[in-house]
Amino acid sequence: MRADVVVVGAGLAGLRCAQALAEAGRDVVVLEASDGVGGRIRTDRVDGFLVDRGFQLLNPAYPAVRRWVDVDALGLQPFGAGVAVRTETGLDLLGHPLRNPALVPASLRTAVRRPREVAALARWAAPLLRPRPVRELVDVLEARADVDRRTALDGAGVDGLLRRVVDRFFAGVLLEDDGSTADRFALLLTWMFVRGVPALPRDGMQALPAQLAGTLGDRVRLGQPARRVSGTSVETDDGRWTADHVVVATGAPEAAELTGLPVPATKGVVTVWWSASTAPDADLLHVDARRTPAGPLVNAAVVSRAAPSYGPPGRHLVQGSALLRDGHDTDAMRRHAGDLLGVDPAGWEVVARHEVPHALPAQPTPFSAARPVRHGDLVVCGDHRDTGSIQGALVSGQRAAESLL
Template sequence: MSASEATEAEVVVVGAGLAGLRCASVLADAGREVQVWDAADDVGGRIRTDVVDGFRCDRGFQVLNPAYPELDRCVDVAALRLQPFGAGVGVRRERGDVVLAHPLRAPSRLPGMLARRAVAPKDVVALTRWAHGALRPGHLKRGGDTSLVTALDRSGVSGELRRVIDRFLTGVVLDDSGATSNAFALLLVRTFALGVPALPAGGMAALPRQLAAPLGGRVALQRRVVDIARVGSGWQVTADDGSRVQAREVVVATDAPQAGQWIGGVSATMHGVVTDWWATDQPWQGPPMLWVDGRSGATGPVVNTAVISAAAPSYAPAGRHLIAASALLGPGRPEPTEDQMRAHAATILGLTGADWQPVIRHVVPDALPPQLPPLVVRKKVRDPSGLWVCGDHRDTASIQGALVSGRRAAEGVLRALV
């Protein structure tokens, strides 16, 4: 086919991230002719895995929670061979460290944590007061939403426990201002109570690749869309290589900044993250947890760190070990140096870091859309222009949200094609 000729399809999906792949899969399963175009050299969007000298390093530290309801609808979870982290969080204290088990997933461990003064009785009361909405999700809809910082203040969560919650959730939502929707934070807490975050044996890239596999030749990579134009009752999509396709419907399945080029009313604001990965020959003696700095005077850039290979042995060659640490990026927040990241991560883990060898650094300025109050779980998937849109900026800012939004967009397209 020459560049001047245009192919035809019922639907074109622009973007091969989770939302776009989920959308295309639903359309293909319904017997519709769909094409997926993406500018990258592999599927996955922001979910990618680099393999460096046998180490699997996900672009921006990510985990997969098997409790996400949408996963069972579209993914063979068992085939991912998930490797779970411990159900809790490791905490660097003023003196020594402690592991805080998830109070909703492992309540039987609370007495032991109280006995070791990991938490005080008043902390349990305050935490329960704040987290009860996670156990009663209907409460989130009945009550007014507010910011996370306001909700924690009202519940009386303070001291070391407050620092741990703040820093743990900072690493999840990539925002340390406390402005995140409290309802969204409680949805996350509920998910953590129902399932333990894990990593696929083949890296996080295994998730989008599994979604893409049944689509086969319907996915075209390294095809950057430069124009989407109305042609009669349909659309013409043009790529930078001159390829053109005419379609009845077009779904924009990119991240928020890119979607804003085609769709009105989409905020381009995103939270960023930088993740450093190191290799070491020294085995880790601690639990396979995500670790945070619980000290009151902590000033380092790291929001969380983990010995990844302790939870996911497939991420490192035999006899070697892989460590990751992440820090926030954004306005007024310069990118930390590798030395700063290494020193803080080593302190949190109680190690020296002297023998850590850098593997790779990932800088992801557009990692997650903000989730501000009041929480709007379902945003419209059709633009007034007639274009469809999906992505984690249309539902919750999560893997669950991306998958759900892709399905919702596909269901809307199917209704329009009747």
């Protein structure tokens, strides 16, 4: 069996790479080990609910999404542009003043009581306060490539409630609670959050890779695990593929196993999905900003309030996510989710539980947004070659294709 290019892995990176190659007239085939496309982005239907494998959101502000995805066709259902913060005294609401004007009074009440904290947060986010193109912002943030998030926030004097809000929000986004992520990457993500409201597709997150795969037709072969990659050939259970080039577009651990190349460490998450007969009328992400959190969750949300397609009529879908090392007790996660949402979770029923041990590549210092994709005859792409995000996966796939074209 032969093709111009064999792409191993039908995640976002592999699919975008194959798309670009096919558009350029190359004979390309994509080999995927599992029974569906998407890699870590998969959606299951359970008892009328849509449950993604790990709580994920799509930010339509990502430049790569705007460029290569038909966003309108996804039927995006946005979450509220803000966050609900559980404190020792109750629930504070913080929101984007332009995208969620209804939260302006509550946000101002929180801010006016903490002018010093607000000023410190502004010092940390100073590069984002001036409108500029993302390429210019990337250059401006180059000076922070060697500074981690914790050091940068400490240096700006960010503390108190707002520091806890920032830390606990990023714990859910970056899957770390020690501030070890490069500050440059954290600020880039913040810039994206300011410019777009994260959302869920009508048919689940897997609709995103399914859309990319739809343009490739029978070039995508499911149930075809690559057992061995050697130079320009790939061994599968059905035989051997030869090609001018092989692109390894798997997750980091699989890429290391197939290529022997070093890859970043990865971070894991566990998400539990519950069915509830009643739920708060809130489409915001909830975080625990108390000095001592009441449980293991990094966030909780009534998903069906923001994305009604995720739940059947008469039922609500609630999610709670924790760092993988913390979230093994489902009952503790349920209690903490109920506490964050301000409801009694006793009647909630588990719909699904997903443990994703390699959910994101680590992004420590020194931070580089574009690691090499070419290694001799071999090409490697994935979010572990770029930034740990949907943006990074798509861009790395494009870079891999361009390196061949």
